[in-house]
Amino acid sequence: MTWNWEELDITAYLARIGYEGEAKPDLETLRSLHRAHVAAIPFENLEVMLGRPVPLDLPALQDKLVRQRRGGYCYEQNLLFAAALERIGFTVTGLGARTRAGASSRRAVTHMLLKVEADGQEWHCDVGFGAEGLLEPIPLEVGVDVRQGAWRFGTVQEAGGARVLRTEHPDGWFDLYEYTLEERITADYVLMNHYTSTHPRSSFIRRPVLQKAAPDARRKLVGDRLTVTRPDGTTHERDVSVDELSDVLDREFGIELSDDDSAELIRVHYAGA
Numbered sequence: 680m681t682w683n684w685e686e687l688d689i690t691a692y693l694a695r696i697g698y699e700g701e702a703k704p705d706l707e708t709l710r711s712l713h714r715a716h717v718a719a720i721p722f723e724n725l726e727v728m729l730g731r732p733v734p735l736d737l738p739a740l741q742d743k744l745v746r747q748r749r750g751g752y753c754y755e756q757n758l759l760f761a762a763a764l765e766r767i768g769f770t771v772t773g774l775g776a777r778t779r780a781g782a783s784s785r786r787a788v789t790h791m792l793l794k795v796e797a798d799g800q801e802w803h804c805d806v807g808f809g810a811e812g813l814l815e816p817i818p819l820e821v822g823v824d825v826r827q828g829a830w831r832f833g834t835v836q837e838a839g840g841a842r843v844l845r846t847e848h849p850d851g852w853f854d855l856y857e858y859t860l861e862e863r864i865t866a867d868y869v870l871m872n873h874y875t876s877t878h879p880r881s882s883f884i885r886r887p888v889l890q891k892a893a894p895d896a897r898r899k900l901v902g903d904r905l906t907v908t909r910p911d912g913t914t915h916e917r918d919v920s921v922d923e924l925s926d927v928l929d930r931e932f933g934i935e936l937s938d939d940d941s942a943e944l945i946r947v948h949y950a951g952a
Contacts, residue, residue, distance in 0.1 A: 682758065684766035686737045688745070692763050695719060695745045704768035706798040706816075712767075713804055713815045716760055721750035721932040722809035722890040724883040726876075729943055733876045735869060737762055749934060752875070752883065753791045754868045756807030761793055764804075770796040775867065776858035779843070780811070789871045790856055791863070794819055803834075803844070809890030810897035810908075811846050811855060819860075828894030829910030849912035887948055889932050898931050903948070905931065921949050 693702065696715040702708055726733050726743075733755065734740075740759045743749045750756075761771045776790040792805040795816065802816040803823075814827040821836040831847035841857040875881050882888070886902040897908045905927060906916045919927050925941045928934040936944065 682761040682765045682771060683737045684762045686741075687762045687766050688741060689763060689766045691741070691745050692759070695748065702767045704764075704797065706800075706802075708767065709764070709769065709795060709797045709802065709804070710815045712760075712763070713806060713813070716756070716806045717812070717814055717892055719933075720744055720756060720806070721934060722752055722756070722807065722812075722888070723750035723932065723934060724752055724888045725749075725934070725936070725940075725944060726751075727883050728887050728947055729940060730947070733872055735865070735872055750889070750932065751807070753805075753807035754872045754875075757791045757793055757805065758865075758868065760804070760806045764793075764795060773863040773865075773868070774858055774860065775863045775871070776844075776856040777841075778856045779854040780856070781853075787874070789875055790858075791868055791871070792856075792858060794860070805844075808855065808892075810892050810899045811853075812892050813844075814892060814894065830894075830897075887944070889928070889934070891932055900927065900931065907931075921945055924948075 696719040698712060698715045700711060735754055735758055740755055744751055744755060744759055761773065764771050772794040774792045774794055775788040776792055777786045777788050778790050791807065792803065795802045795804045801819040803819040804816045805813050813832060817823050817825055817832060821834055821842060823834040825832055833845050833852065835843050837843060841859055843857045844855045845852045846855055875883055877884065887900060889900040891898045899906045900919065903919045904916060905919050906914060908914045924945060925936060928936060
């Protein structure tokens with residue numbers, strides 16, 4: 680399928696993520712682009728909190744994530760990344776996953792990830808999972824066990840055939856999501872996005888969720904609780920007051936909201952807290 684790469688301003692995208700090297704369809708470029716995207720563009724659901732739709736067409740994604748220098752959640756991030764990769768010459772396939780991350784029951788398929796071909800091999804890419812997500816691609820294989828900076832990731836296959844991406848916590852492996860190799864198309868993500876951004880049971884419509892992965896720390900702001908986790912397992916948590924919310928968004932996640940959007944976010948979130 681095509682990811683509408685013709686509509687992408689690749690120069691603006693590469694500048695947004697701070698990539699300055701030659702962009703060609705090889706593994707070295709794929710790794711560098713993945714790392715740069717994750718470092719530059721945070722995971723966030725603020726449009727949902729502000730009562731706005733979350734469009735997935737490429738012009739809207741570029742306007743928000745590139746020109747406005749905002750973040751987004753999995754569909755926004757991975758659709759933009761897929762278009763950039765396709766523009767450079769990679770072959771990209773969309774996949775779907777069931778998020779686990781501590782869930783007590785099996786969830787619907789609502790997460791997007793990518794299969795990318797590079798240097799004669801298939802790679803598992805995902806720039807949209809948030810704080811515990813991959814920093815760079817891993818082989819799309821069962822039995823992977825890799826370190827990315829100080830973080831450890833692995834994949835296993837379960838009896839039913841699903842593959843599971845997991846990361847290591849101080850008390851052992853922690854499942855992030857299960858996925859299959861069934862190809863997904865843009866229409867699938869439109870449906871997933873509708874549920875995620877509008878359904879009363881979606882976790883993304885009740886409170887702000889911002890996350891950012893880095894080699895030295897995993898940052899999360901869920902509601903008014905800021906958590907920073909280090910590779911050695913130490914965690915610092917604190918509440919974020921209404922007066923410092925805008926500063927935390929900027930300092931911890933690189934998001935600068937307009938005065939009007941900041942005021943509306945505060946009104947919506949703290950009024951319902």
